[in-house]
Amino acid sequence: MPHARVAGRPSFRPLLRDLLCIASLSAAIIAGAGGYSARGAAAAQRPASYQDSLVDPLVVRSVNGVLNATLDVTMADLPVMRRDSGKVRTETLPLRAYTLAATTDPAYRPNDPRFTPRFPGPTFRVRPGDLVQIWLRNKLPPPTSPSDSNHVCMTYPASSGSGTAQRDTFQDCFHGPNYTNIHYHGMHVTPDSTSTVVGDDVLMVIAPGDSVLYSFRVPMNQSPGTHWYHPHKHGSVAIQVANGMAGAFIVEEPSGGLDRFTRRHTLREHLIGFQQIDTTLGLLNAGNTALPAAPLVNGQSVPTLYMAPGEMQRWRIVNENVTRNTKTIEFTFEDRPGAEPAVVEVARDGVQFSPANLGADTDTVLQMAAGNRLDLIVHAPPTAGTHHFRVRHNPGSGRRTREPVLPRQTRALRGAQQAANTTYLLFRVVVDPARKGSSTGLPARIPNLASFLAANVPAYPRRNLPPSRNPAVVVFTDTASHTVPHPTQFFLGSARNAFQRFNDTVVFVPSRPGPRGEIPMPMILDSTQSWRVVNHSVNNINHPFHIHINPFQVDSVHAPAGAKDPFYPLYQELRAASRRRSPIWLDVVPLPSPALDDSGKVILNPRTGLPANPGYVFITQRYDSFTGCKDAKCGPPTGHFVMHCHILGHEERGMMQVLEVVRPGQRLSKPSGHGAPRPAARPGRGRAQPQPGHRH
Ligand SMILES: [Cu+2]
Numbered sequence: 001m002p003h004a005r006v007a008g009r010p011s012f013r014p015l016l017r018d019l020l021c022i023a024s025l026s027a028a029i030i031a032g033a034g035g036y037s038a039r040g041a042a043a044a045q046r047p048a049s050y051q052d053s054l055v056d057p058l059v060v061r062s063v064n065g066v067l068n069a070t071l072d073v074t075m076a077d078l079p080v081m082r083r084d085s086g087k088v089r090t091e092t093l094p095l096r097a098y099t100l101a102a103t104t105d106p107a108y109r110p111n112d113p114r115f116t117p118r119f120p121g122p123t124f125r126v127r128p129g130d131l132v133q134i135w136l137r138n139k140l141p142p143p144t145s146p147s148d149s150n151h152v153c154m155t156y157p158a159s160s161g162s163g164t165a166q167r168d169t170f171q172d173c174f175h176g177p178n179y180t181n182i183h184y185h186g187m188h189v190t191p192d193s194t195s196t197v198v199g200d201d202v203l204m205v206i207a208p209g210d211s212v213l214y215s216f217r218v219p220m221n222q223s224p225g226t227h228w229y230h231p232h233k234h235g236s237v238a239i240q241v242a243n244g245m246a247g248a249f250i251v252e253e254p255s256g257g258l259d260r261f262t263r264r265h266t267l268r269e270h271l272i273g274f275q276q277i278d279t280t281l282g283l284l285n286a287g288n289t290a291l292p293a294a295p296l297v298n299g300q301s302v303p304t305l306y307m308a309p310g311e312m313q314r315w316r317i318v319n320e321n322v323t324r325n326t327k328t329i330e331f332t333f334e335d336r337p338g339a340e341p342a343v344v345e346v347a348r349d350g351v352q353f354s355p356a357n358l359g360a361d362t363d364t365v366l367q368m369a370a371g372n373r374l375d376l377i378v379h380a381p382p383t384a385g386t387h388h389f390r391v392r393h394n395p396g397s398g399r400r401t402r403e404p405v406l407p408r409q410t411r412a413l414r415g416a417q418q419a420a421n422t423t424y425l426l427f428r429v430v431v432d433p434a435r436k437g438s439s440t441g442l443p444a445r446i447p448n449l450a451s452f453l454a455a456n457v458p459a460y461p462r463r464n465l466p467p468s469r470n471p472a473v474v475v476f477t478d479t480a481s482h483t484v485p486h487p488t489q490f491f492l493g494s495a496r497n498a499f500q501r502f503n504d505t506v507v508f509v510p511s512r513p514g515p516r517g518e519i520p521m522p523m524i525l526d527s528t529q530s531w532r533v534v535n536h537s538v539n540n541i542n543h544p545f546h547i548h549i550n551p552f553q554v555d556s557v558h559a560p561a562g563a564k565d566p567f568y569p570l571y572q573e574l575r576a577a578s579r580r581r582s583p584i585w586l587d588v589v590p591l592p593s594p595a596l597d598d599s600g601k602v603i604l605n606p607r608t609g610l611p612a613n614p615g616y617v618f619i620t621q622r623y624d625s626f627t628g629c630k631d632a633k634c635g636p637p638t639g640h641f642v643m644h645c646h647i648l649g650h651e652e653r654g655m656m657q658v659l660e661v662v663r664p665g666q667r668l669s670k671p672s673g674h675g676a677p678r679p680a681a682r683p684g685r686g687r688a689q690p691q692p693g694h695r696h
Contacts, residue, residue, distance in 0.1 A: 054303040054427060056271050057247060058114055058122040060105045062130045069124065070102040070135040073180055073245070076117035080277045081301035083294050088301055093279050095119070095243040096140060096178070119244025119299050120273040120320060124229070127252045128220045131633055132189075137211040140178035150176030150205065150235070170487045172501060172654040174281065175235035178208045183548070184249055185371065186227030186350045186587055188624065189216045190635030191549055197635035200548060202232035202642060203504060203658070203671060216635055220628030223551065223585070224253035225350025226316040226373040228273075234504065234656070238322050238648035242278045244299075246320040251350070258352045258375070262314045266438045267377075270305060272317045273298050274329065274391070274426070281649060294424040295321065295329075295391060304428045305389075307341070307380035311437030314346075317374045322648045330569070331366040331426075335387045341429060347375035351551055351585035357577050367570040369544035369590040371646035379439075380431045387429040465620045467555045468530035472510035472521045476543045476591055476645065476655065477536040477610070488539065490645065490655035494518055498536060498610075501654030507640070507668050508657035522668065523623050523661045525638055530555070534616040535591035538609070540602050542567055542590035543655065544646040545617070552621035553583040559592035560613045564600060567592065574617075588646050589617050623661045638662055640671040 060069050076097045079090045098121035100114070108114065126132060141148075147155040153173035168174050183202050190199035198204070199216040206212050230246040231237055248271050253259040262269065274295045297303055307313060319329055333340040344359050345366065346352065350373055368374055473495035478488055493500035495513040510531060511518035521529060531552075533545050542565075555578055557571040565571065567590050577584045592615025595603045605612040625637040644656030658671050 052300060052303050054270060054272075054305040055298060055300065056123070057120050057273065057298055058100055058118075059107070059125060060100065060103050060122045061107070061125045062127065062132075063104050063106070065127075065129065066104070066131045066133060067124055067126045068104040068133045069100060069122070070137065071121070071182075072099040072101045072117075072137045072139050073097070074099060074117055074139045075141060075178075078117060078119065078244075081296060083301055093277070095277065095279065096180075096240050096245055097243065098122070098245055098247065101137070119246070119277065120275060121229070121245065121247030123248040123250060123271050125250045125252060126218055127254050128218050128222050128224065129628065130218050132214060132216055132218060134182070134214040135211060136180075136182055136206060136214060138178070138180055138206045138208050140180070140208045142208040143178070148176075148178060150179045150207070154235075154239075170653065171489060172652060173235070174239065174652055176205075176233065177236045177239050179205050179233050179236055180231045180240060180245075181206050181212075181233045182214060182229050183232035184227065184229050185546075185548075186223070186225070186373070186551070187218070187249065187251075188222045188549060188551075188626075189218060190626075190637065190639060191641035192636050192639035194635060196632040199635050199639075200641070202234075202548065203640060205233055215633060217629055217631065217633040218251065219626030219634060221624055221626065222251055223351045224251045224257060224259060225347050225352060226250055226318060226375055227350045228318050228320065228373065230320065234502065235652060238281055238652050241320065241322040241648055242276070242281060244275055244277050246273065246275065246318075248273060248316065248318050250316065258314075258346055265312065267312055267314045268437055269314045269316065271298070272315055272427075273320050274318070275299070275320045276322070295426065297427050300427075302425055302427055304430050306435050307378075307429060307431050308435040308437035308439075309380060309384065309431055309433055310382050310439040311380045311431075311435070312439050313378050313380075313437070315376045315378055317368070317376065319368045319370055319372050319374075321370050329368045329391050331368075332364055332390050332392070333387055333429075334390055335385070339381055339383070339385065340387050341381060341431075342379040344377045344379075345374065346377050347373075348584055349373050349551060349586045349588065350375075353577075353584065354582040356580045356582040357584065360576065360580070361573045363569050363573065365569045367567055369542065369567070369588055369646065370648070371544060371546055371588040372586070378429075380429070380437075383431065384433050385431050387431070389426050389429060390423050391426045392423045465528050465553055465622060467618065467620045468528070470512055471530040471532045471618065472512050473532050473534060474510060474545075474643075475534045475536055476545065478539050478541060478543075478650075478655075480538045480609075490543075490650045490653045492644065492655045492657050495534075500657070502644075502651075502656040502658070504658060505671055506658065507660045507671060508643075509668070510659075523659060525623050525661055525663050526625055528620060528622045530618065530620045532616050532618050533589075533591060534614050535594060536610050536614050537591070537594065538602050538604065538611060540593050540596065540600075541647070541650075542593060543650060544588045544590045545643065546588040546646040547621070547643040547659075548587075548641040549661075550621050550623055551585045551587045552589075552619040553585050554578065554589060554617055555583055555620055556618040557592060558616045558618075560595035560615055561593035564596050565593040565615070566590075583620075589619070591615060591617060638666070640669075 077092050078095050080093050081088055081090050097117035099117045100122045143149040146152045153168045153175055155167050181204050184200045192199055193201045197216050198214050227249040229249045231240040276295045475493050475498040477491040477498045491499045494511050496518050509520045511520045554574045557574050559565045559571045574584055594611030594615055595613035597603050603612045626634050638661045640658050640660050642656055642658055644651040660668050
């Protein structure tokens with residue numbers, strides 16, 4: 001990370017010691033990290049060797065309050081590293097990829113040699129109050145066959161050239177693989193597009209050949225922290241994210257909180273993005289990758305992260321995976337007990353922990369679902385050594401899910417299933433006395449809670465929203481059939497009407513069951529709502545619940561499977577925080593397993609066929625307006641956005657709903673659909689063409 005640039009910030013007054021430290025850190029980074037800048041024209045994404053140093057993604061910062069960047073999306077042949085029994089081989093695969101094409105960040109020059117397609121995409125860094133101006137140019141090939149268009153079901157394998165093409169005939173089929181857009185995951189910005197602003201509008205479609213200027217201001221009550229971006233065009237989200245289209249979107253805290261701590265102690269930061277790259281998806285099971293592949297770290301296979309003895313670093317981990325078999329990731333340091341680096345969780349999903357939660361969870365298992373972020377302060381031991389950071393998929397389940405597949409995919413998916421319960425070495429941590437780095441005591445307390453919590457939660461220092469006694473009930477349901485004409489189906493609905501699927505022209509209104517049907521609970525701006533989010537998965541899938549625009553606090557977790565639940569350690573952590581009256585804020589939470597019998601099967605209610613004792617989480621959220629954000633670039637804090645399962649194949653199969661936040665007294669409005677014409681962002685520039693409905 002280019003720490004030296006931090007010194008230029010007006011709010012940062014480094015002591016001489018800190019300056020020396022920054023200088024030595026920078027030297028160490030240049031000497032050891034094999035950064036792209038040092039390699040000049042060879043900067044195209046290239047296979048790193050097994051022993052390469054961890055390389056952070058490119059970083060683009062806002063300049064004078066404006067983040068200005070052009071992102072191209074192209075089809076590119078990129079090297080992807082795979083490991084077979086410890087050996088690394090590199091395959092060149094055709095992937096949809098982001099290219100940073102231009103920026104006003106002075107760290108780059110025009111036609112910079114680093115402007116090449118790569119995964120993950122660049123890391124953007126902004127501050128509350130900044131204007132975001134990202135011009136997204138969709139340079140993917142235009143449809144050459146009906147199967148590439150946005151209103152016809154896709155044919156697979158789309159481009160790998162292997163085997164006979166198969167048509168996706170299942171519900172909410174994958175469609176429009178080269179149509180795209182951007183979701184700013186974790187950002188509290190307008191979900192709308194108007195004549196003056198284009199915000200986190202995931203119903204917008206950017207056709208091949210079109211471009212859009214995302215243009216919005218980050219309000220002051222945005223949570224500073226580790227967020228990310230990825231495509232969210234319904235029908236092609238999973239394939240594009242599986243191709244590697246994702247990157248970090250970091251909001252810095254200018255004066256307080258965690259960032260003040262890391263700046264004051266000049267801690268070196270690493271962005272650590274996990275991805276499982278593939279060219280195709282399983283059709284029947286909605287998103288399992290067809291090839292077994294260990295997750296890559298910033299596009300590298302088992303890189304080495306160097307630390308000085310006693311050095312403290314901040315790691316920002318982003319789970320950019322899409323697939324079912326990486327739905328649960330747990331991280332464990334494995335070394336001599338007591339000799340491994342000490343790890344303190346300091347934030348989840350870009351919301352800093354309240355001081356009561358810092359260091360409270362001493363479990364060495366750190367769990368993340370797809371879409372989650374985790375910030376860690378890592379303290380190296382005082383002695384030289386090598387440590388291993390491993391990831392385990394589907395921890396705890398101890399058995400393979402039966403996943404029937406289409407004939408052509410059988411062999412590959414068998415491999416994926418075998419990988420499902422495998423432990424992978426992700427990266428090594430080498431504590432090297434030849435390196436220098438900052439060290440300080442572990443943060444028992446970080447002064448100044450981030451402005452997000454201070455601004456949002458008036459009851460400081462209690463820091464929790466008042467949960468309601470009458471929660472809305474939101475239900476995730478899947479079906480047991482796994483046969484070709486009747487694949488597993490995925491629903492997101494209400495207590496009385498669970499079997500609902502995504503409809504891009506209908507607003508889903510949260511509701512609670514009443515004596516005479518359901519009582520609607522419209523989402524009113526600046527109001528607080530509690531939800532019970534229930535998991536009716538008969539397949540025992542921990543569907544990760546994600547909602548856009550506003551994060552939520554987790555008040556309680558009902559996990560009837562107990563220690564048999566793959567996410568048991570995470571639920572223990574969430575419960576303990578809530579008991580400390582400092583609930584943890586998230587924007588993705590994996591839903592708990594239903595009650596299981598001794599053989600690990602879901603206990604079903606014989607009358608309904610649904611889980612007899614489903615797991616659920618109880619959450620509270622506020623539909624906040626924007627504070628300190630007044631100009632036209634803020635856009636309306638109301639509008640349409642979505643909630644969905646973050647196993648992206650499930651989302652594409654319909655496990656998603658459109659929501660709307662309205663002003664008091666305002667009526668709900670019909671969403672325009674994800675193929676409908678949208679207002680032009682920039683006069684004279686092409687926008688998505690109107691598409692016929694994609695129902696088939
Ligand atoms: Cu799901």
